[in-house]
Amino acid sequence: MKSGKALLALILCSSAFALAPIPTAQQAKDASNYVPNAFILELSNGDAVSKRTLVSRHEEIYAAMRTRGIAFDIGEEYNTPNIFIGAAIRLSSSNDVTKLSEIPGVKAIRPIVKVYAPEHYLSLRPVSSTVVKDPKASDIPDTYSTHVMTGVDKVHAQGNFGQGIKIGIIDTGIDYNHPLLCDHADDEGSSCFGPGNKVIGGYDFVGDAFNGEDTPSPDHNPLDECNGPRDVCIIAASPDNTMGISGVAYNASLASYRIFGCIGYTSDDIISAALIMAYNQGMNILTLSLGGANGWTTGTASVVASRIAAQGRVVTTGLDGAWYASDPGAGIGVIPVASVDNIVSPIQNMTVEGVNHDPIPYFMATPLHGVNGSMPIYATSTNFSQPDDAGTCMFTQKLANVAAKGAKVAVIYNSDTGAFAAISVGGYTAVLISAADGKFLVEQFAAGVNITLNFPQGGAAFAVANPDGGLISSFSTIGPTFDMYPGVALAAPGGNILSTLPIKLGSYALESGTSMSCPFAAGAAALVLKAIGTTPAAGEAVMRILQTTAAGVAGSHTDGAPLKSVAQQGAGLIQVDRAIAMQTIVSPGQIALNDTEHFKANHTISITNTGNKTVAYKIRHVPAGTVGTIDASTHDVDTTPALIPGAATVTFSASTITLHAQQTHHITATFSPPDGLNTTLPVYSGFIEVTAANETLKVTYLGVAATLRETPVLDTSSEFFGIPLPALITAQGRPQGGPTNYTFQGEDFPFFLFRMVFGTALLRIDLVDKDEQLTPSIPLPSRRGIAPTPFTWWWTESTAGTFSKIKTIGPIGEMDYVARSTNDPFGGYSSFGFQGTFANATRINDGQYRALLRALKVNGNRNNEEDFESWMSPQFGVVTPA
Ligand SMILES: *[C@@H]1O[C@H](CO)[C@@H](O)[C@H](O)[C@H]1NC(C)=O
Ligand SMILES: *[C@@H]1O[C@H](CO)[C@@H](O)[C@H](O)[C@H]1NC(C)=O
Ligand SMILES: *[C@@H]1O[C@H](CO)[C@@H](O)[C@H](O)[C@H]1NC(C)=O
Ligand SMILES: *[C@@H]1O[C@H](CO)[C@@H](O)[C@H](O)[C@H]1NC(C)=O
Ligand SMILES: *[C@@H]1O[C@H](CO)[C@@H](O)[C@H](O)[C@H]1NC(C)=O
Ligand SMILES: *[C@@H]1O[C@H](CO)[C@@H](O)[C@H](O)[C@H]1NC(C)=O
Ligand SMILES: *[C@@H]1O[C@H](CO)[C@@H](O)[C@H](O)[C@H]1NC(C)=O
Ligand SMILES: *[C@@H]1O[C@H](CO)[C@@H](O)[C@H](O)[C@H]1NC(C)=O
Ligand SMILES: *[C@@H]1O[C@H](CO)[C@@H](O)[C@H](O)[C@H]1NC(C)=O
Ligand SMILES: *[C@@H]1O[C@H](CO)[C@@H](O)[C@H](O)[C@H]1NC(C)=O
Numbered sequence: 017m018k019s020g021k022a023l024l025a026l027i028l029c030s031s032a033f034a035l036a037p038i039p040t041a042q043q044a045k046d047a048s049n050y051v052p053n054a055f056i057l058e059l060s061n062g063d064a065v066s067k068r069t070l071v072s073r074h075e076e077i078y079a080a081m082r083t084r085g086i087a088f089d090i091g092e093e094y095n096t097p098n099i100f101i102g103a104a105i106r107l108s109s110s111n112d113v114t115k116l117s118e119i120p121g122v123k124a125i126r127p128i129v130k131v132y133a134p135e136h137y138l139s140l141r142p143v144s145s146t147v148v149k150d151p152k153a154s155d156i157p158d159t160y161s162t163h164v165m166t167g168v169d170k171v172h173a174q175g176n177f178g179q180g181i182k183i184g185i186i187d188t189g190i191d192y193n194h195p196l197l198c199d200h201a202d203d204e205g206s207s208c209f210g211p212g213n214k215v216i217g218g219y220d221f222v223g224d225a226f227n228g229e230d231t232p233s234p235d236h237n238p239l240d241e242c243n244g245p246r247d248v249c250i251i252a253a254s255p256d257n258t259m260g261i262s263g264v265a266y267n268a269s270l271a272s273y274r275i276f277g278c279i280g281y282t283s284d285d286i287i288s289a290a291l292i293m294a295y296n297q298g299m300n301i302l303t304l305s306l307g308g309a310n311g312w313t314t315g316t317a318s319v320v321a322s323r324i325a326a327q328g329r330v331v332t333t334g335l336d337g338a339w340y341a342s343d344p345g346a347g348i349g350v351i352p353v354a355s356v357d358n359i360v361s362p363i364q365n366m367t368v369e370g371v372n373h374d375p376i377p378y379f380m381a382t383p384l385h386g387v388n389g390s391m392p393i394y395a396t397s398t399n400f401s402q403p404d405d406a407g408t409c410m411f412t413q414k415l416a417n418v419a420a421k422g423a424k425v426a427v428i429y430n431s432d433t434g435a436f437a438a439i440s441v442g443g444y445t446a447v448l449i450s451a452a453d454g455k456f457l458v459e460q461f462a463a464g465v466n467i468t469l470n471f472p473q474g475g476a477a478f479a480v481a482n483p484d485g486g487l488i489s490s491f492s493t494i495g496p497t498f499d500m501y502p503g504v505a506l507a508a509p510g511g512n513i514l515s516t517l518p519i520k521l522g523s524y525a526l527e528s529g530t531s532m533s534c535p536f537a538a539g540a541a542a543l544v545l546k547a548i549g550t551t552p553a554a555g556e557a558v559m560r561i562l563q564t565t566a567a568g569v570a571g572s573h574t575d576g577a578p579l580k581s582v583a584q585q586g587a588g589l590i591q592v593d594r595a596i597a598m599q600t601i602v603s604p605g606q607i608a609l610n611d612t613e614h615f616k617a618n619h620t621i622s623i624t625n626t627g628n629k630t631v632a633y634k635i636r637h638v639p640a641g642t643v644g645t646i647d648a649s650t651h652d653v654d655t656t657p658a659l660i661p662g663a664a665t666v667t668f669s670a671s672t673i674t675l676h677a678q679q680t681h682h683i684t685a686t687f688s689p690p691d692g693l694n695t696t697l698p699v700y701s702g703f704i705e706v707t708a709a710n711e712t713l714k715v716t717y718l719g720v721a722a723t724l725r726e727t728p729v730l731d732t733s734s735e736f737f738g739i740p741l742p743a744l745i746t747a748q749g750r751p752q753g754g755p756t757n758y759t760f761q762g763e764d765f766p767f768f769l770f771r772m773v774f775g776t777a778l779l780r781i782d783l784v785d786k787d788e789q790l791t792p793s794i795p796l797p798s799r800r801g802i803a804p805t806p807f808t809w810w811w812t813e814s815t816a817g818t819f820s821k822i823k824t825i826g827p828i829g830e831m832d833y834v835a836r837s838t839n840d841p842f843g844g845y846s847s848f849g850f851q852g853t854f855a856n857a858t859r860i861n862d863g864q865y866r867a868l869l870r871a872l873k874v875n876g877n878r879n880n881e882e883d884f885e886s887w888m889s890p891q892f893g894v895v896t897p898a
Contacts, residue, residue, distance in 0.1 A: 036736050036845070037737075040748075041747045041749075041763070044745075044769065044845075044847035049129055050129060051128040051129075051130060053106055053109070054091075054104065054106045054283075055105055055113070055116065055125050055127055055128060056102055056103070056125070056126045056288070056316045057077065057104075057105060057116065057124075058102040058122070058125075058126070058316075059122060059123060060121055060122075061101060074093055077103070077119060080120070080121075081105075081116070081119060084112075084118070084119070085112075086107065087112070088107050089108075090103055091103070091104035092285045092288070094292055096295070098323065099323045100292060100316075100319070104128060104285035112857075114855060114856040128284060128285045129315060129316075129317075130228060130282075131282050132281045161359050161360045161479070162358055163264070164359075165358075165509055165589065166508065166536075166540065166590050166592055167591045167593030167594060167595075168543065168592050170592075171547075171593050171596060176546050176547060177265060177268070177546075178267050179267035179546065180269075181268045181301065181545050181546055181550065182216070182268070182271065182298060182300050183265070183271070183303060183538055183539075184270075184271045184272075184297070184299030184301070184302045184303070185247070185303055185538075186287065186290045186291060186303065187276065187303075187304060187305060188243035188274060189238035189239055189243070189274035190238055190239070191239065191240060191241050192272070193208050195257075196249050196263075197214050197215060197248065198213060199254060209237070214254075214269065215270045215272060216269045216271055217297065218238040218271040218272035219235075219272075219273055220274040221273065221286050222274060222276065222286065224277055225277055225278070226276075226282075227277055227281075228277075228281035228283065229280065232277075240272075240274055240278075242278035243276065247531055248270065250263065250513065250536050250539065251264055251265055251303075251535045251536075251538055251539040252268065260514070263539060264535075264539025264542070264543065265539040265542035265543055268542045271294065271297060273294055284316050285316070288316050291304075291317065291320050291321055291331075292320060299329065300330065300555065301330040301541050301542055301545070302330070302332075303331075303534055303535050304331075304333055304534070305333065305535070318350070325349030325350050326349055328552025328554070328555035332352075332353055332535075332537045333352050351506060352495070352503060352505055353504075353533045353534045353536070354510075354585055355491065355509070355511050355532065356507045356510065356585075357487055358485055358509055358511055358513055359481065360481060360482055360485065360512075361379060362478070362512075362514060363378065363379060363380070363478055364382070365377055365378070365472070366378055366384075366447070368468075368469060368470075369470065370460075370465060376449055377449070377480070378448060379448040380447060383471060383474065384445065385445075387425055387471045388471075388473065389470070391469050391470075392467070394423070394461065395458045395462070397458075398462040425445045425446065425447070426445065426446040427449060428454075429448070429451055430449070483573070484573075486569070486573075486589070487569060487572065487573070488507060488580050488585055489511035490511075495583045495586075495718075496699065498774075498775045500608055501608060502608060502701075502718045503583065504582070504583060504586040505562075506537055506562055506566055506586045506589075507533065507566070507569060507589045507590070508534075508589065509532070509536055509589075510532040510533025510536065511532075513532045537562075544561055544592065544595050544596060548561075560604065560605030561605075562587070562595050562605075563586070563587035563605035564587070564602045564603075564605055565594040566586070566588035566589055567588050567589045567591050568580075568638070569585045569589055578639075578641040578659060581642070581659075581699060581701050582699075582702070582703075583657075583699045583701060584643075586606075586716065599627035599711065600624065600631070600708060601624040601626060602621065602706050602713040602714070602715060603621070604621070604715060606715065607715060607718075608718065608719070609664075609689070609718065609719025611720045611722060611723055611724045611725075612720075612722060613723045617686050618686050619685050620682050620683070620684055621635075621684075621685055621706075623673065623681050623683070623706055625675035625676065625679055626678065629677060630674060630675065631708045632672065632673075632708065632709070633672065633673050633674070633675065633706050634671065634672050634705075634706075634707045635670065635671050635704065635706055636705050637664075638702055638705050639664065640701045640702045640703065641701075642659065642663055642690060642693065643657035643698065644657055644693075644697070646696035646697050653773075657699075662690035662692070662693045663690055663700060663702065664687050664689050664717075665690075666685055666686065666687050666704065667685075668683055668684070668685055668686070668704075669686075670683050685704055687717070696722070697722050698720065699719070699721075700718070700719055700721055701717060702716075702717060703716055703717070723875075724873070725873050725874060725883060727873065727874060728773060729772055729775070729776045729871045729873055730742065730770060730773070730871050730885045730887065731773045731837070737769070741769065742770035742771075742889075743768075743770070744767075744850075744867070744889045745767050745769045746766050747764060752766060752889075752892065753890070754890070754891075755864065756892055757892070757895045758852065758892060758894065758895070759895055759897040765849065765850055767849040767850060768847060768850065768867070768869060769845060769847050770847070771837040771844065771846065772846060772871070773837070775834060775874060776871040776873070776874070777832060777874070777878075778830070778871070778872040779869070779871045780827060780829070780830045780831075780869075781828040781848060781869050782825070782826065782868045782870070783824065783825040784823065784825060784867070785825065785865065788823060788866060788868075824868065825865070826854045827855045828855060828867060829848055831848075834846065834871075852894050861894070862894050864893050865893075866888055866889050866892070867892075870884040
């Protein structure tokens with residue numbers, strides 16, 4: 017038998033920050049988060065048919081556009097009063113954008129935003145199906161660990177499996193033929209899709225081939241065999257299988273709204289259409305785990321999701337990071353879900369030959385697939401403190417490097433003694449072992465011992481306690497949004513979850529991500545709705561019920577460790593049994609204390625005893641950890657924020673109350689934020705606990721002890737590209753030095769390159785005379801920041817007539833609600849190509865000019881010059897080619 021080499025590689029990446037290459041004009045364009053020349057027009061609410069012309073509102077707008085000479089294609093159309101009336105259009109010429117705003121009846125024009133599929137931190141090579149149906153095991157108790165963590169097992173024991181509740185899943189499609197989703201999958205001629213099945217319906221908005229760029233080919237069948245059910249089984253897997261998987265609400269009915277093709281991305285026009293269809297088809301719960309990036313609550317999908325939530329439907333979403341909540345996770349009333357690690361990890365053993373040693377456990381649910389025979393090992397480095405031992409920092413790159421040297425399997429050992437965490441190995445065959453076992457193997461290799469490893473191909477996984485179990489997952493990022501909504505509402509199991517893949521990909525996988533916790537929360541909501549009914553009022557109450565009954569998550573398992581910030585856990589880990597059994601209603605579920613400028617000290621909390629007995633309640637304040645959200649040295653948004661001392665103080669108008677049956681009482685909570693915190697943007701948070709003899713409920717609060725209006729938004733350092741930002745970049749990709757003339761023919765035009773270290777609601781570039789005197793805003797401290805953003809315009813009714821103090825010749829461009837930049841060296845910037853025209857596409861007269869770039873600070877007033885940061889470009893000439 018031919019045997020390959022098993023190699024060892026360390027997984028740590030060096031955190032040293034490398035300078036990003038200055039993009040070329042084309043790269044700057046490609047990095048845009050926006051679909052070029054594509055917009056969603058929102059029409060003012062009104063009759064579907066115009067009374068005046070008797071044609072549909074849509075036709076009327078299209079006719080007005082044609083009259084103005086605008087050439088366009090029509091994409092999705094939206095026509096659901098109370099939710100959204102409008103259309104997605106693609107213009108033939110970017111010059112026509114400004115003309116759109118002149119059309120009567122157009123209420124807003126938003127660019128179409130690209131949305132990427134969430135990263136499924138795939139820690140396992142998918143294995144072939146190991147499903148064995150056991151006809152005897154009909155009524156086994158539910159011991160699935162994530163269900164035990166959340167009380168789902170207890171609710172199941174009461175016979176509540178979410179039957180009768182409809183859940184719309186907006187994501188990749190579903191492989192509904194999976195045996196865990198269809199018990200008659202093997203029956204000849206029977207379908208697993210449609211009424212009477214678990215998957216009752218849905219729609220494919222895109223088709224397999226769609227990659228985000230090409231034209232979608234929709235149909236009525238959301239079958240997806242390339243990405244799969246994954247998260248769906250967390251909600252809906254039938255029990256009694258050898259993997260021990262069962263869904264949170266496995267008797268709920270599902271509909272799948274497919275918005276991703278097999279590769280690439282999707283966009284928010286399609287997501288909005290899917291949300292609206294799921295709403296119109298009567299879904300009680302809508303769940304979507306997406307990777308968009310905004311941080312504002314104003315993107316189209318956020319707006320649509322919020323309006324659906326306001327109609328009493330439950331919407332659960334994943335999320336994307338501090339001051340960077342994903343869109344539509346940012347929607348108001350939508351439930352963004354953080355991830356908690358599973359309390360167990362599945363383990364397989366590999367055997368060691370050539371030296372006397374116990375089997376070595378590796379982190380995987382099923383034996384490493386198709387790896388037969390004894391394999392000699394080769395260590396890529398014998399130095400334990402060498403994180404980059406197999407090449408560059410990107411993990412899959414290391415695996416590619418070792419594979420290129422002939423390795424069949426990469427054995428990766430943990431960099432520390434912590435828990436096994438899911439890692440992404442792409443398509444490579446790799447397993448993760450503990451630090452101690454890795455050290456042992458490397459030492460044997462270094463000593464020249466002839467050691468081989470074997471991966472027995474049979475045997476079920478055995479579960480070991482996960483030392484980080486029950487804690488917030490390391491990948492789960494944090495709120496709040498720029499408008500100070502908490503960004504995270506709740507937490508659910510999402511780390512190390514055994515779930516399903518399409519049959520073609522191997523049926524099962526161990527995965528981590530908020531794309532796991534989000535469907536879990538949707539399933540939990542289904543159980544609650546099953547218990548309390550499906551009225552709009554019930555739908556609206558679900559978030560509060562789950563929040564007031566959730567269990568606070570500590571920062572670590574150390575005794576006395578402070579609770580994790582609300583920005584990271586929301587109200588805490590969902591406890592469905594408590595949510596359903598509670599006889600007390602506490603409202604609201606959460607209190608947004610906003611920033612210091614918009615802080616309000618007094619908030620009313622109502623407590624209702626719905627039971628039949630008199631109950632005495634105690635009210636107390638339980639602070640959660642305060643975190644600094646900006647890294648002090650780099651001024652980046654900190655994705656793993658450190659705890660800092662300090663907490664709010666809260667006093668109550670009454671700290672004990674007694675309520676008779678059916679009685680309600682209101683108390684006032686008076687908050688004062690912590691002061692003297694020595695950090696930038698400290699987010700403080702905690703809970704108001706309401707405790708009776710046998711139940712505890714809580715109200716979750718969060719605020720920031722700073723004025724967001726004073727937070728810098730533009731990166732003015734040189735640390736990202738090695739040149740001071742913002743900058744005017746020539747088409748050759750060089751910063752413009754002295755005065756330079758441009759003809760705007762072919763490639764002869766410059767672009768503005770800048771980075772946002774915080775979001776801005778308005779970014780505008782104006783043309784000014786070359787001699788215009790302006791003292792730009794105080795240079796910011798040196799820092800590097802973090803998101804790819806636009807190349808296009810937004811228009812809303814509110815942006816006319818700003819900046820009265822400075823004499824400008826005319827606007828060159830404007831962008832609304834720009835997200836903060838990421839620190840991705842290839843996409844962590846914004847750019848704007850200057851075509852020698854004003855924003856209205858009129859050519860600028862020949863002459864010498866400068867450009868003034870201004871960014872509105874969060875909560876700033878658009879009419880107040882002081883609320884903007886500004887930058888003046890070097891001098892440039894607009895010249896007519898000779
Ligand atoms: C609930 O699901 C189980 C397992 O799939 C199935 O046997 C049972 O018939 C379902 N019950 C209802 C009411 O749908
Ligand atoms: C795996 O190996 C460990 C020793 O390293 C042993 O304790 C355990 O029982 C083994 N498990 C199985 C399922 O073989
Ligand atoms: C190493 O061990 C394997 C199996 O244990 C054996 O087949 C191989 O010949 C040995 N190689 C050397 C160089 O001793
Ligand atoms: C915080 O205050 C700002 C400014 O008034 C407002 O726009 C925002 O909606 C407020 N946030 C919350 C959660 O109320
Ligand atoms: C807040 O509530 C406290 C206690 O009820 C009261 O004394 C105080 O006047 C209130 N403050 C405001 C601004 O309403
Ligand atoms: C309260 O009393 C009513 C009437 O006696 C009864 O129907 C109901 O089930 C009771 N509720 C609880 C929670 O005990
Ligand atoms: C604030 O923090 C910085 C860095 O952490 C430290 O150098 C400085 O001494 C602190 N200042 C105070 C007043 O604590
Ligand atoms: C408290 O628990 C006891 C025993 O489980 C139960 O009889 C009682 O009704 C509960 N009280 C409330 C207020 O839920
Ligand atoms: C730019 O063009 C103007 C007008 O044609 C000319 O006077 C000037 O010298 C040119 N500057 C450069 C740097 O080429
Ligand atoms: C376009 O904008 C510029 C600058 O604001 C203005 O001078 C010009 O008149 C506008 N052109 C048209 C056709 O509206």
